[in-house]
Amino acid sequence: MNRAALFLASALCCSPAAGEVPSGNFALAELDLGPGCRAPEGAWKEAFAFIRLNTSVEPDPEVPRLAPGDPRLVYHPFLAVSCSKAPPALSYSAITALRLHLSAGGTLLLNNSSGARGGSVERWARDFAGLLLPGAGLEPLPPGHVLFKSFFISRGRGGRFDLQAVPEAAFRSDRAAVIYSANDLAGIWPVSAAGAPVYPCLPGGEPQRLEGRRLFLNIVMYALTGSYKEDAVHQPFLIEKMRRLSSGEAQ
Amino acid sequence: MSAELGAGWALLPAALLLPAAAWRVFRGRGAPRAVVRLRLASFLALAAALADPLLSRSERRPVPPRAAFLLDSGAAMAAPCGEKPGLSRRDCAADWFRGLSPRLSAGASPALFYFPGADAPLQKEAPSSFPAERDLGAALERLSSAPGGPWDAVFVLTSGPGLSFPPIGASRPGVTLLAVGAAGRRGLGEPRVSAPPFAYLHMPFRVFAEARLERAEAGEKASLEVLLPDGTRLSSAALRTDAYGVFAATFTLRRDAPGLAGYRVRARAGGFVSSSEFRVQAVREKLRVLHLSGPPSFDYAALRAQLKSDPGVDLVSFVILRDPEDTAGVPDAELSLIPFPAHDIFLKDLRNFDVLILHSFDLRRFAIGGIYLQAVERFVAGGGGLLVIGGPRAFGSGGYASLGAFAALLPAEVSSSPDHSRETFSVVPAAHPAASPEVFGGPGAPVPAGLNLLGGPVGGASLIYGYRGASGASGALAAARAHGRGRVVALASPSTWTLKAAGGGRYSAFWDRLLSFLDGTLGLERATLEAGGSYPPRLRLRVLDENYLPLERDTATVEAEVSGAGGARGLDFYFRGGGVYEAEVPPPYGGRLTASARVSVSGRPAGRARLSFSPRNPSAHEPAGLASLQAAAAPRGWRVARMEDLSAEGLAALLPPAAEEEARSWSAAPGRSPWLLALFLLLLAAELSLRRLAGRD
Numbered sequence A: 001m002n003r004a005a006l007f008l009a010s011a012l013c014c015s016p017a018a019g020e021v022p023s024g025n026f027a028l029a030e031l032d033l034g035p036g037c038r039a040p041e042g043a044w045k046e047a048f049a050f051i052r053l054n055t056s057v058e059p060d061p062e063v064p065r066l067a068p069g070d071p072r073l074v075y076h077p078f079l080a081v082s083c084s085k086a087p088p089a090l091s092y093s094a095i096t097a098l099r100l101h102l103s104a105g106g107t108l109l110l111n112n113s114s115g116a117r118g119g120s121v122e123r124w125a126r127d128f129a130g131l132l133l134p135g136a137g138l139e140p141l142p143p144g145h146v147l148f149k150s151f152f153i154s155r156g157r158g159g160r161f162d163l164q165a166v167p168e169a170a171f172r173s174d175r176a177a178v179i180y181s182a183n184d185l186a187g188i189w190p191v192s193a194a195g196a197p198v199y200p201c202l203p204g205g206e207p208q209r210l211e212g213r214r215l216f217l218n219i220v221m222y223a224l225t226g227s228y229k230e231d232a233v234h235q236p237f238l239i240e241k242m243r244r245l246s247s248g249e250a251q
Numbered sequence B: 001m002s003a004e005l006g007a008g009w010a011l012l013p014a015a016l017l018l019p020a021a022a023w024r025v026f027r028g029r030g031a032p033r034a035v036v037r038l039r040l041a042s043f044l045a046l047a048a049a050l051a052d053p054l055l056s057r058s059e060r061r062p063v064p065p066r067a068a069f070l071l072d073s074g075a076a077m078a079a080p081c082g083e084k085p086g087l088s089r090r091d092c093a094a095d096w097f098r099g100l101s102p103r104l105s106a107g108a109s110p111a112l113f114y115f116p117g118a119d120a121p122l123q124k125e126a127p128s129s130f131p132a133e134r135d136l137g138a139a140l141e142r143l144s145s146a147p148g149g150p151w152d153a154v155f156v157l158t159s160g161p162g163l164s165f166p167p168i169g170a171s172r173p174g175v176t177l178l179a180v181g182a183a184g185r186r187g188l189g190e191p192r193v194s195a196p197p198f199a200y201l202h203m204p205f206r207v208f209a210e211a212r213l214e215r216a217e218a219g220e221k222a223s224l225e226v227l228l229p230d231g232t233r234l235s236s237a238a239l240r241t242d243a244y245g246v247f248a249a250t251f252t253l254r255r256d257a258p259g260l261a262g263y264r265v266r267a268r269a270g271g272f273v274s275s276s277e278f279r280v281q282a283v284r285e286k287l288r289v290l291h292l293s294g295p296p297s298f299d300y301a302a303l304r305a306q307l308k309s310d311p312g313v314d315l316v317s318f319v320i321l322r323d324p325e326d327t328a329g330v331p332d333a334e335l336s337l338i339p340f341p342a343h344d345i346f347l348k349d350l351r352n353f354d355v356l357i358l359h360s361f362d363l364r365r366f367a368i369g370g371i372y373l374q375a376v377e378r379f380v381a382g383g384g385g386l387l388v389i390g391g392p393r394a395f396g397s398g399g400y401a402s403l404g405a406f407a408a409l410l411p412a413e414v415s416s417s418p419d420h421s422r423e424t425f426s427v428v429p430a431a432h433p434a435a436s437p438e439v440f441g442g443p444g445a446p447v448p449a450g451l452n453l454l455g456g457p458v459g460g461a462s463l464i465y466g467y468r469g470a471s472g473a474s475g476a477l478a479a480a481r482a483h484g485r486g487r488v489v490a491l492a493s494p495s496t497w498t499l500k501a502a503g504g505g506r507y508s509a510f511w512d513r514l515l516s517f518l519d520g521t522l523g524l525e526r527a528t529l530e531a532g533g534s535y536p537p538r539l540r541l542r543v544l545d546e547n548y549l550p551l552e553r554d555t556a557t558v559e560a561e562v563s564g565a566g567g568a569r570g571l572d573f574y575f576r577g578g579g580v581y582e583a584e585v586p587p588p589y590g591g592r593l594t595a596s597a598r599v600s601v602s603g604r605p606a607g608r609a610r611l612s613f614s615p616r617n618p619s620a621h622e623p624a625g626l627a628s629l630q631a632a633a634a635p636r637g638w639r640v641a642r643m644e645d646l647s648a649e650g651l652a653a654l655l656p657p658a659a660e661e662e663a664r665s666w667s668a669a670p671g672r673s674p675w676l677l678a679l680f681l682l683l684l685a686a687e688l689s690l691r692r693l694a695g696r697d
Helices: A003-012 A043-054 A071-075 A092-103 A120-132 A206-225 A228-250 B007-027 B033-051 B089-105 B136-143 B298-309 B342-352 B371-381 B405-409 B497-502 B506-518 B625-636 B648-654 B674-693
Strands: A028-031 A078-083 A107-112 A168-172 A175-181 B002-005 B053-063 B066-072 B084-088 B109-115 B153-158 B175-179 B192-194 B198-200 B205-214 B221-227 B233-240 B246-253 B259-269 B272-283 B287-293 B313-319 B355-359 B385-389 B420-429 B449-452 B462-469 B474-483 B486-491 B527-531 B538-543 B556-563 B569-571 B574-577 B580-584 B593-601 B604-613 B639-642 B659-668
Touching: A028 A043, A043 A206, A071 A092, A071 B497, A078 A120, A092 A107, A092 A120, A107 A120, A107 A206, A120 A168, A120 A175, A175 A206, A206 B298, A228 B313, B007 B033, B033 B674, B066 B089, B066 B136, B084 B089, B089 B109, B089 B153, B089 B648, B109 B136, B136 B153, B153 B648, B175 B625, B192 B272, B205 B221, B205 B259, B205 B272, B221 B246, B233 B246, B246 B259, B287 B298, B287 B342, B298 B313, B298 B355, B298 B497, B298 B506, B342 B371, B371 B385, B371 B405, B371 B474, B371 B486, B385 B506, B420 B474, B486 B506, B497 B506, B527 B593, B527 B604, B538 B556, B538 B593, B538 B604, B556 B580, B625 B639, B639 B648
Parallel strands: A028 A078, A078 A107, A107 A175, B066 B109, B066 B153, B153 B175, B175 B639, B198 B272, B287 B313, B287 B355, B355 B385, B385 B486
Antiparallel strands: A168 A175, B002 B053, B053 B659, B192 B205, B205 B246, B221 B233, B221 B259, B259 B272, B420 B449, B420 B462, B462 B474, B474 B486, B527 B538, B538 B580, B556 B569, B556 B593, B574 B580, B593 B604
16 A cells, blocks of 8 residues: 555544534635645635625635645645745645545645745745646636636636736646636635725726636636536537437437 | 170170080081080070070050159248147148158159258258258259159249249249148238347337238238337337238337336237237446536535546536525626526426436425426336435425425435534445445545435335444435336435545445446346247347446356246357357247246356247248249249148149150060079080990090
C-alpha cells in the first residue's frame, strides 16, 4: 500500500463526531496553510447569505479551517484558501492528500487577496496548482466555459481588484479542479455593522463587487453541478432523440 | 434353335485334326476295326469338349419397365406422416413402396434408393443410398449408374420443401414427383416465426410470421396476432391466404424491459386456430436515466459525473438551482436558468427512460393534483426503475409519507415528520444481489454521514443495506421492492460521494451494481435456452461472459439433457459462434419436453437454463407441398402426383409400356458337360481292353 493510501486510510479510520459533519448541501472549508492565508472575518457568512438568497443551495454556516491532513477533509469537497502572503511549502503527505481530494471530485479555490499581480502569492499559486495537478498549470478559463453560466451569466471580471480578466484554472479530466482568482473574491463580502462594504472594489466600485459576487456563486454552483449547464444545451436534443426512438414502434 | 461355339472355338481346328490324324495313324497299323472305331470315337468326344458348342433356342417376349424410386431423406421428410402417429413421412413413403412393390413387380422392376436431401438431420441415422448427393440433380445423375438400371422411369418421393432441383435445361426426362404428406385433411398448421435472437431495449424489432391453411382456397380470410403470455394482444394483421394457403405478416415490436421475454403468435384461418411461441432477449443499447435533483449538492455532482462518464448511459439531468421563493434580483436575461419542464418530463417523456432518479427531490412542489406522481407510479408499473435518494428535502423531511400513491411505492418505512439527520452511521450490507459489501469494508472504508432515518423494509420489500447510526438508530439505508414490472429502490443517504473520496473504485462499484439491479440487468441470465423452429427440433443455448457479452470462443462446458416422452437423454451442444451453442433433440418428440443445461465458462459456473417446449410439426408450417412441386415440375416436363392417392394400378399407369426383346428361352453347352469327359475316358478304356483281348499292345 502506498503512502497516499495509508494516509487516506488513517484519515478515514475514525468516525467524526456528530456536529463535525456538515449539514446542508454545500459546505466550505478553509484550507489552513498558515497565518498569511485566512479569509476576512465575515466573508463567508455574507457569501452564504448571497447564495441562500439567490439559489436553492443551503450552505452549512460552519466554515472549519482544515489542515491538509485533517480527516474531515472528506466531508468538504469544496476548499478555499485566501492568501495575502505566500504560505510555506507543504509536506509531501499534505500535497498527496490534496491530490486525492481533487481527484475524488474536490474543488480548490485559490484566492489572491494581496492585490498584486505577478507577486509572491501568484507565483505560489501557480506552483501550488502545478504540485496538486502535475502537468496541468493554471490557464485562463476560456470565454465560453460553463463556469460563466452555471447560474448567472457572468463575464468573469469581478472582485475586489481588477487584475485579471477571467479566473484561471487547472484542469483534471476536463473539470476545473483548482480555480485561481487574482481579483480577491473573498474581500468583496465583509460588511460593517451598518451593512456597508468593508473593502472598496477598485476601480469598478459596486458593479465590480456585484460581478465578483456572481462569479463566486457561479464557482460554487460549478463545484456542485459540474458541466450541468452544458447538458442543458443538449437536453432538448437528447429528449427529442428519445421521442424519436419511441415513435419508431409506430413505423 | 441355334448353335454357337463357345470360348474354345479357337481349338476347333485342332479338335477336327485330332480324329483325322488318329484315323490315318491307326488305320495303317492293322488294328482291328473295332479298336480303330473306339479310338476315333474317343477323339471325337475330346474334339467336342474342346470346341465347347452352345446350343440355344430364342423367342421374342415383353420386358417389364425398370422403375427407380428415389426417396428424399431430408429434414422435411422427417415430419410426422399425416394420420399415422410416430411415423415420419420418410417412413410412410418407404412403407408405401414396400406395400406396392409386390403388385408392382408383376408388371415392372422397382428399386428403392435414398438420398439425403436438404437440411438432413444431424443425429438421426437416415438410410441413404447416395449419402453425398444432397440435391435432386446430383441424386438423379448418380442414379443413372446405380445397379439395376438403366431406368425407364424415375419416381421421386418427397414432400418438397428444401429440395433443390436440377437446372431446367439439364433435367432428366421421365421423372415423376410423388408428393408425400400432401394429401392431408384441411387444417391450420402452427405459425412459423422468424424473430431476431435479441433486440435492443426501446428499439423496434421485426418479427415475421406465416402459417399455412392446408387445402385452402386462395383468398380465404386469415389473421395473425402477436400476444404476450398473459394474452395481451400486441399487434395483429388481417390477411388472406394465397394460392398455397399461406398467409404471412411482419410485426414491429418493442421491448421496454431487459431480459428474456416470451411471445405467442396466434393464427386463425378456416375456422381453425393455432399458435406458436418465440422468445426474444432484450438487451440495452444504453441505459436511459432521468436524474431529477433538488438543490445542487456534492452528491448530485458526483452521481452526475459518474453517470456522464459511463458510455452505456444516456443521461438527462435536471437540478433545481432556484426555488420559487429565491430572488436573484436580477433580470432573467442575466441568469442561465431554464424553467423545469415538469409537465413534459412527467407526462410525456418519462416513459422513454429506463431509470428515474429522484435525488433529494421535494415532490410536494409537484404533487398538486397528483397527476405527476401517478405518472411516476405508471412508469414503475410499466417496467421502469425508480431510485429515490434521501436528503434534507426527501422522505420524512420531504413529506413523502403524505404523498399517497407515491408513498405506497417506497420500500422502507418513512416517518411522517422530518427525518434527516447529520449523524454518521455504519453500513450493514444485507444478502441482496444489489449489495456490494466490499464497498463499505476493508481499509479506507468511508464513514458516511447524513441520512434520512428510515425504518425497516415494508412488506414485500427487501433490504439491500442497513444502517446503524451514531445515535443508535437503525433501519434501512437502502431497500428495494418490485412494483408491477418495475423496481423501486430507496437510498436514505445522499452521502455516497464519500465513497468517491475513499477511492479504490468503491463509488463506481456501488453505483454500477445498484443501477444494474434497478434496471433489471442484474437479473439477466448468462445462459438461456431457446427452441428453434426446425424439425427435428434443435435447441439453442446462448451463453454470455462475465460482462454479459456473447462468448466469442468456445470456452463453455455444457451439461445438458432433455426429458419427456422417451425418458431422459443427453444433449450434445456444439459451438456455433457468437455465444450460441446448438444441439439437436434426439427422438422421440411426442408431447412436451423439458431441456435443462448447466453451463460453466472457463471452469466457472455461469448458470443453469431450463426450457419446456413442444416440438413443432413442420408439416404444419412448411408452406410448399404439392403446389411447389407442381411449380418445379412443369418447366422440366415432369409429372406430379400425390403419393397417398396413388394405388399400384395408378402407379403402373405412370410407367412406360413394357418393351419387346429377343430373349433366349433354352440353351445348353454339351462341351462343358462332365458326361462328355466320362464318355471320352470310357471309350479309351474300352479301346484298351479290346486291344488287350486281341493280344495287341
